[in-house]
Amino acid sequence: MSDLFTPQFWSLGLCDELIRATDDLGYQEPTPVQLATIPAVLRGEDIWVSAKTGSGKTAAFVLPVLQALRMRPARAHGSVFALLLVPTRELAVQTAAAIDALAAHLPARPKTCVAVGGVSINPQMLLLRGGADVVVATPGRLLDLCDNNAVVLADVQMLVLDEADRLFSLGFADELSRIMALLPAHCQRLLFSATFPAAIRALAASLLREPTQINIDAGALPDAHAIAQRVIEVDANRRTMLLRHLLDTHAWTHTLVFVATKQAASTVAQKLTRAGLRASALHGDQSQRVRTQALANFKAGELQVLVATDLAGRGIDIDDLPAVVNYDLPRSPTDYLHRIGRTGRAGGSGVAISFIDASTAAHFALIERRHHLSLMRETIVGFEPTLAAPQPLNPGGVKGKRKSKKDKLREAAARAKVPS
Ligand code: ADP
Ligand code: MG
DSSP states (O other): OOSSSOOOGGGGTOOHHHHHHHHHTTOOSOOHHHHHHHHHHHTTOOEEEEEOTTSOHHHHHHHHHHHHHHHSOOOOTTOEEEEEEOSSHHHHHHHHHHHHHHTTTOSSOOOEEEEOTTSOSHHHHHHTTTOEEEEEEOHHHHHHHHHTTSOOOTTOOEEEETTHHHHHHTTOHHHHHHHHHHSOTTOEEEEEESOOOHHHHHHHHHHSSSOEEEEEOTTOOOOGGGEEEEEEEOOGGGHHHHHHHHHHHSOOSOEEEEOSSHHHHHHHHHHHHHTTOOEEEEOTTSOHHHHHHHHHHHHTTSOSEEEEOHHHHTTOOOTTOOEEEESSOOSSHHHHHHHHTTSSOTTOOEEEEEEEOTTTHHHHHHHHHHTTOOOOEEOOTTOOOSSOOOOOSSTTSOTTSOOOHHHHHHHHHHHHHSOO
């Protein structure tokens, strides 16, 4: 694993107690699905995750559920905070065990109830008195309990459907729709699966609101060795010109450009189109049809440039994306990682370019520090900034220290990757 770029649990926004638990379990770093999923869940998004078996999906939902639980105000008597639906009893028991292990250091241990068929319902009814923080259930038994007024779902804040493809295909459809009808409209919905056959996509889409799609094959972790990271200083009002120049002078078949807002996505895409480039925007205000079409055109090579917001760009999975441009910087170090991870995938090589100016230089320096990076600042002839971005006080080094040999090696490595 790259020492340049090892993502850590602490960078995902989880509290210390949960990080300690991952430590206890010997998890040295988040898996790609955890990396992509946890921040999105913490932001309150509906998500739809497909990642293969063994990729660590359980912790990808248990950790943010526990974090949300820790942050919530006191639970009303009788209510259920999180409902985890699974297709089998075995999986319910296993999931409850994962919750126990990951909650080990929380100041208040969550009340977790397993509600599955095949065993007597009475102990489950007793246990559910007063509600629960987390209920892990199979659909049939959950409905029995609802019918007996043993559990109330009207206050559920988070719903997780694990092994959703199996949940949908085992003839659970009717039961699922009955359960969905009992949940409050605002409940956050998370859907996990190893595969998503076409037949259940529509069903999944109908259960989620504008879900963030996360599609990961294990091993697709951003690998800094395959990604040349460049930082170019340019005045904000000349970024589109510089982008056009870069597109002209590099033979990138596909370029994904990230911007901060939906508005900027449209504006930049329009400017590029007017300049004769095949470009399109991708953002959350577009209809799903428009988004799907833009993405399909991009993948098919009919579009050269896609200008996307973080949210819209998240699910993008293109095997050989040669270039990612941060036209606007990402808000967080984690988003930086998601963005640049769009390139250099599956053993390919790619370049990730960030535009900075005097007002964003400090923010970029923070992203670098978080990822232990120290990248050279470039200027491009004809696009030199009029207001130079201030150099970091101790470029490349820890505050107050001279550059270490390692820092120098990193810098040299970063320079060596800059394509001519
Ligand atoms: P999935 O649901 O995607 O099939 P699981 O959540 O069951 O995968 O996880 C598979 C195995 O990986 C489990 O044994 C789990 O403890 C382990 N695991 C999960 N996350 C990590 C991690 N970050 N580092 C190391 N092992 C992990
Ligand atoms: Mg699983």
